[in-house]
Amino acid sequence: MARIALENVAHSYQPAPQGPADFAVKELDHVWEDGSAYALLGPSGCGKTTLLNIISGLLVPSRGTVRFDGVDVTETIPERRNIAQVFQFPVVYDTMTVYDNLAFPLRNRGVAAAETDSRVREIARMLELDDRLQHRARRLTADAKQKISLGRALVRSDVAAILFDEPLTVIDPHLKWLLRSKLKQLHHQFDFTMIYVTHDQTEALTFADRVVVMYEGEVVQIGTPEELFERPIHTFVGYFIGSPGMNVAPAAVAGNKAVVAGHEIELDRAYPTLDGAANVEIGVRPEYVEICRGEDGLPVSVRRVDDIGRLKLVKVDLGGHLFNIVAGEDTEIAATQARIRFDRRRVHVYADGHIVEGRAA
Template identity: 60%
Template sequence: MSKISLRQLKHSYLKNPAGDEDWALKSLDIEWSDGGAYALLGPSGCGKTTLLNIISGLLVPSSGRIEFDDVDVTEIPPEQRNIAQVFQFPVVYDTMTVYDNLAFPLRNRGVSDRDIGPRVGEIARMLDLEGTLHDKAAGLTADAKQKISLGRGLIRAEVNAILFDEPLTVIDPHLKWVLRSKLKEIHRRVGSTMIYVTHDQTEAMTFADQVVVMHEGTVVQVGTPIELFEKPHHTFVGHFIGSPGMNVLPCDFGGGGPCFAGHPIAAAGAARPAAGYKRLEIGVRPEFVSFSDHGIPVEIEKVKDAGRYRIVDTRNGDVRIQLLVPEGMSVATGSAHIQFDPGHTQIYADGWIIGEAAL
């Protein structure tokens, strides 16, 4: 078990990366504390898997360092890092039994059979694999195979970290939930640092204490699910997390405060942006937009029923603004006025949050 730190970590799959787009990872500095449950969340191609493979040692980064408990492990091969990794598609050794699969990492490290037995039994009990311990691994279901992959990681005592690369992709929906709670349970019991890569926000939010949101090779925000929801540090986080995503509206700074289409907007902690930005935007989640007697005039376009609430599409000029209306509340048609909750309205310069909220 250890703390994992990434220092100015950069990686490119090309030999001579030139432009910004050649870098799969653009200078990351992250610290993962010992025993935490983290999720790496981002769309496909944002560099999540690259980062995971660098942590496990399958990839050596182009530059920068990775440290376990302040010891530089950048050049150390995966088998010496004491890391477990569970892949998107279950990896089992087909010709071996479940027992042999679990024992394999220990046998490779020269552990005696007498010590392996009890350890395999313990892990099998933890993962509910006891009943199939002497079956061929090849014939098992995808979720059992994924448990074996996980078990091969857990079998080594005191793994530094367990890495998951979208492990539930091939699992049936009703088993996803079961397996996810199993992971939480194991995290509590084993106490290892766990890093879970996914592009599914629900998976990330339910699994992790801290979610690391990645976008185009950079980390845009690290925070608890609540922080990501309430104070997205980047408009990308606002779009990517939450359904529907955050409203992002063009903003100008007239008369000392932020304005949208000539209407002053109250945004808590909004400061005058430093000069030199190209684009200024207001971000407010549909949850924090409501109808009112006065405020921004909009045309109501469409009302979608989403179960416990309804999503209302409105329009001011060319700008679409969505808001959520609780079940049972009537929605007017035609013209209306809306207002934003000042405590949950942020100002973004070139995509990044500004003002005291950024601190």
């Protein structure tokens, strides 16, 4: 078991990084609690894999310290860390049987044959690979190969954390569900720390106790899936989590009023003057915008309505700013003009991308 602490860790692939732009992972302080499931979410190239490789020891960070249970392992080679990693493309040793693949990490560490055998059989049974132990690994399907990769991680009794680098990318959709639930079940059973890199937010939100959102080498928010949804602390998180993402529009905010394109919107809280910020915006999720009857909403023109089964996706134009709205399937929507209302408790104010705390008014 291990509590993994990253202290002021930063990494650059360049030998002499100049500015922050040269860093793949910018300075970061974070503790991964023992036994939790974390999802590392972010767009391609945001530094997720780099961070993962720093934890597993495949990369030594340019700066900072990595501690496992307080012990400095920054320079320790991956083999010596009690950590395993599962990669995007299933890595199996082609010429070996399934059995030998699973036994490989134990044999390399000089574990006795009898213990190896019992561990391999136990893990194979759990992964439902026990009927194929003597097959050549190369002939198996992608999902079976990925199970072997996972098995090589689980087979080691010393493993405290397993890192997953987008492990389900190459798996067929209907098998993804099976593997995902298998993984969840194994996590509960073994209680290892799990760090799961993905750019698929559904995967992240179903899996993880806590989601770490990264953007351009920085961790922008860490929270439960609910926190990320209800209160994104950065416009990027609002935009990246959710489908469609949060509506963000430039606004003038004063007190408990925001003005968007000449329309006044009442807010739940009062805000200080934000004159110092170059860019003030309000953000509201499509789920918290309502199409209303009568005359007391904001007038918008309807641009597009997509019926996606139980929901309708409406795109409207409020004085030149486009808003997405998720409406119930029974909502009546006029062809051109409509009125909308924001759920005032769910409207957030952002200054230069970062959330601004308001005072309860």
